[in-house]
Amino acid sequence: MVTTKDLAERLQLSVSTVGRALADDRRISEQTKVRVREAAAEMGYVGNLAARMMRGASSNVVGLVIPDIRNSFFVTIAHELSSVMVAQGYQLMLAETNDDRTTELRQLRELAASRVAGIVIVPTSRPHGDSVKLLQGIPHVQLLRKHPSLGTQWFGLDDRQALREATGHLVERGHTRIAYVGGPAERSTGAQRLEGYHQSLRDAGLPQRADWVELGPPSSVEHGRDALRRLLELPQAPTAVVLGAVQHTVGAVDELFRGGVKVPQELSVVGFGDETGFSWWGPGLTTIHLPIREIAASCGLWFVRRLSSRPGDDDGAFASVSPGSVVFRGSTAPPGRSRPAR
Amino acid sequence: MVTTKDLAERLQLSVSTVGRALADDRRISEQTKVRVREAAAEMGYVGNLAARMMRGASSNVVGLVIPDIRNSFFVTIAHELSSVMVAQGYQLMLAETNDDRTTELRQLRELAASRVAGIVIVPTSRPHGDSVKLLQGIPHVQLLRKHPSLGTQWFGLDDRQALREATGHLVERGHTRIAYVGGPAERSTGAQRLEGYHQSLRDAGLPQRADWVELGPPSSVEHGRDALRRLLELPQAPTAVVLGAVQHTVGAVDELFRGGVKVPQELSVVGFGDETGFSWWGPGLTTIHLPIREIAASCGLWFVRRLSSRPGDDDGAFASVSPGSVVFRGSTAPPGRSRPAR
DNA sequence: TTGAAAGCGCTAACAC
DNA sequence: GTGTTAGCGCTTTCAA
Numbered sequence: 001m002v003t004t005k006d007l008a009e010r011l012q013l014s015v016s017t018v019g020r021a022l023a024d025d026r027r028i029s030e031q032t033k034v035r036v037r038e039a040a041a042e043m044g045y046v047g048n049l050a051a052r053m054m055r056g057a058s059s060n061v062v063g064l065v066i067p068d069i070r071n072s073f074f075v076t077i078a079h080e081l082s083s084v085m086v087a088q089g090y091q092l093m094l095a096e097t098n099d100d101r102t103t104e105l106r107q108l109r110e111l112a113a114s115r116v117a118g119i120v121i122v123p124t125s126r127p128h129g130d131s132v133k134l135l136q137g138i139p140h141v142q143l144l145r146k147h148p149s150l151g152t153q154w155f156g157l158d159d160r161q162a163l164r165e166a167t168g169h170l171v172e173r174g175h176t177r178i179a180y181v182g183g184p185a186e187r188s189t190g191a192q193r194l195e196g197y198h199q200s201l202r203d204a205g206l207p208q209r210a211d212w213v214e215l216g217p218p219s220s221v222e223h224g225r226d227a228l229r230r231l232l233e234l235p236q237a238p239t240a241v242v243l244g245a246v247q248h249t250v251g252a253v254d255e256l257f258r259g260g261v262k263v264p265q266e267l268s269v270v271g272f273g274d275e276t277g278f279s280w281w282g283p284g285l286t287t288i289h290l291p292i293r294e295i296a297a298s299c300g301l302w303f304v305r306r307l308s309s310r311p312g313d314d315d316g317a318f319a320s321v322s323p324g325s326v327v328f329r330g331s332t333a334p335p336g337r338s339r340p341a342r
Numbered sequence: 343m344v345t346t347k348d349l350a351e352r353l354q355l356s357v358s359t360v361g362r363a364l365a366d367d368r369r370i371s372e373q374t375k376v377r378v379r380e381a382a383a384e385m386g387y388v389g390n391l392a393a394r395m396m397r398g399a400s401s402n403v404v405g406l407v408i409p410d411i412r413n414s415f416f417v418t419i420a421h422e423l424s425s426v427m428v429a430q431g432y433q434l435m436l437a438e439t440n441d442d443r444t445t446e447l448r449q450l451r452e453l454a455a456s457r458v459a460g461i462v463i464v465p466t467s468r469p470h471g472d473s474v475k476l477l478q479g480i481p482h483v484q485l486l487r488k489h490p491s492l493g494t495q496w497f498g499l500d501d502r503q504a505l506r507e508a509t510g511h512l513v514e515r516g517h518t519r520i521a522y523v524g525g526p527a528e529r530s531t532g533a534q535r536l537e538g539y540h541q542s543l544r545d546a547g548l549p550q551r552a553d554w555v556e557l558g559p560p561s562s563v564e565h566g567r568d569a570l571r572r573l574l575e576l577p578q579a580p581t582a583v584v585l586g587a588v589q590h591t592v593g594a595v596d597e598l599f600r601g602g603v604k605v606p607q608e609l610s611v612v613g614f615g616d617e618t619g620f621s622w623w624g625p626g627l628t629t630i631h632l633p634i635r636e637i638a639a640s641c642g643l644w645f646v647r648r649l650s651s652r653p654g655d656d657d658g659a660f661a662s663v664s665p666g667s668v669v670f671r672g673s674t675a676p677p678g679r680s681r682p683a684r
Numbered sequence: 685t686t687g688a689a690a691g692c693g694c695t696a697a698c699a700c
Numbered sequence: 701g702t703g704t705t706a707g708c709g710c711t712t713t714c715a716a
Contacts, residue, residue, distance in 0.1 A: 001457075001479065003693060014703050019695060027701060044475055046454045050392040050401075051693035054708040059392075061435070061456070069411075069421045078420075079411045082438050091452050093403070094436045096424050110433050112388045114403070115343075133386055137343065250618055257622050276592055277619015280599050345709055356687045361711060369685060393709035396692040 002045040063111035065121040067099040077296040084300030105131045125186040146188045152317035155299035162324035163196030166270045171204045174334040175240040181227040182244020183218035193244040224251025239335040246273035264333035283330025290324040344387040405453040407463040409441040419638040426642030447473045465489045467528040488530045494659035497641035504666035505538030508612045513546045516676040517582040523569040524586020525560035535586040566593025581677035588615035606675035625672030632666040
């Protein structure tokens with residue numbers, strides 16, 4: 001690899017002059033700058049970021065720590081963040097945790113060793129103590145999920161409200177036996193969504209049954225499938241289901257499709273998220289739309305500003321909460337009716 | 343940040359002893375090692391990769407250069423590569439080009455400045471000369487698409503064969519008016535797929551019409567929509583369509599859904615790729631399944647081996663071609679019939 | 685078994 | 701306007 005020293009030798013200059021010329025320092029004559037730049041281009045010189053970092057320059061890499069890039073939410077986040085970051089001169093390092101705290105720790109260790117400028121993280125439900133410690137030394141912000149040990153800076157959804165609306169939509173249609181399939185309550189998002197569901201039922205004075213609540217691993221399509229199968233086999237089967245996770249929705253909806261269950265005649269369904277094809281599915285899936293793109297973009301913009309500002313300047317508590325909204329399609333109708341009510 | 347020097351001071355040792363202890367050098371006594379390790383853990387020491395790199399250690403970062411992470415193919419690739427890489431001690435840097443050669447060059451410059459160990463790239467159709475130059479100094483491998491200027495190491499699909507089969511499937515069903523919607527012919531994949539389509543028609547002695555071929559930007563869902571609309575308005579409208587790009591398929595299929603076109607009665611369709619929901623769509627979308635996961639995994643494994651082997655050892659030409667296969671569902675039937683033939 | 689010192693590529697303080 | 705030099709954190713001789 002070509003170094004400043006090589007350039008200096010070639011041009012019979014000192015390394016510092018070359019360095020200054022490349023940095024467009026005002027003290028260097030225009031003529032010298034041109035010579036240096038030409039030689040650099042010709043010899044294929046590329047600055048060494050590692051060396052620059054050792055001189056105290058901060059890295060231009062931001063780590064993105066997410067459970068699994070295959071989840072559509074996280075794809076959107078990765079893309080949006082990447083766009084914002086690149087525009088501001090940052091690069092994005094991808095780190096998948098697979099929702100496992102040990103993997104999460106390992107990934108954070110790697111990012112710390114690379115001295116990344118900052119970390120955007122969708123944390124696992126109970127991050128490892130060492131992860132917490134590591135993150136204390138690195139600017140970071142939590143996204144979607146939130147764990148108190150990781151600080152107070154967070155961008156996310158109003159999960160409780162989203163599920164409350166979704167459930168409320170079914171209550172309005174006249175359903176009294178409404179089931180919920182979603183992620184575990186240990187996770188901040190899972191707990192909030194479950195609470196929204198419960199609250200909506202409470203508000204309407206509807207019965208709540210433990211066997212109408214099916215919690216499972218949030219990124220498991222299988223759980224959606226299995227949960228739905230179990231719910232439909234119940235002696236007191238529900239007439240409607242609300243979903244609380246994208247992957248569960250994919251599984252549930254596919255199960256209904258395969259099982260030939262008539263939606264919304266036999267069962268009303270409100271999905272979670274906007275996977276491609278939810279609109280094609282059966283009668284069209286009524287679903288909770290979430291402004292993931294917007295959240296990711298604002299998180300990215302806020303974070304790069306925070307990174308480039310003086311430390312201690314912008315590190316107060318910060319939380320941004322965005323609401324979701326129900327998109328009405330054909331998968332919800334009053335119970336026992338044969339036509340969807342729009 | 344804690345450095346080896348800090349540890350050395352704390353323990354009244356020299357930096358070199360500390361360094362050796364951390365590297366588990368045999369010359370250091372077990373007792374000293376333990377002391378050092380304990381202090382390191384306690385003080386939260388994390389080695390500085392930048393410094394290590396300056397000493398000649400190679401980076402453990404691999405750049406992944408793709409057009410757009412939102413494309414399901416590239417999500418799969420990112421996930422699979424990330425898994426393989428992490429298992430081998432590498433990190434993945436995400437770089438999106440948006441299918442623009444200038445952006446591609448900028449991203450490559452960043453990766454080169456970071457002195458990444460290697461680059462996995464899905465190139466744009468005509469990479470910039472400087473990109474070519476940069477890549478000459480960095481181990482790299484092409485994925486899916488292939489451009490001759492970027493070397494001879496490539497993992498990809500048998501695009502020609504895939505489209506030949508897909509088209510052949512329609513020919514067998516008795517179609518004689520088969521249209522094609524796909525990416526531009528400048529791109530290696532686009533050219534191959536188009537050729538497969540043409541070849542299949544030639545083999546069957548079927549007519550080829552220029553207005554039955556709709557080429558457009560490969561990651562534009564809109565192109566799929568528009569192309570389909572145009573095809574259906576043709577005086578000599580085709581009775582079947584083959585798709586040659588995932589995003590086009592998404593657009594086309596959604597257009598058919600919205601337009602209420604009866605598939606396969608009025609039009610037979612063979613999609614490209616396996617987006618979630620292709621099985622729910624209308625009568626179920628017959629589609630070309632492509633072993634992206636497998637390709638990405640083998641590319642990853644091969645590449646890390648190449649990275650860790652001596653340079654000059656494994657850098658001969660290499661190409662791995664994987665076949666696709668048609669998945670039969672309900673969207674294809676003989677022309678003019680009212681029931682799908684399975 | 686441990687320490688001292690050099691040097692990786694770059695920048696910035698300090699000459700001239 | 702340009703050169704000299706020191707030092708970032710680490711590894712690796714070379715000494716002891």
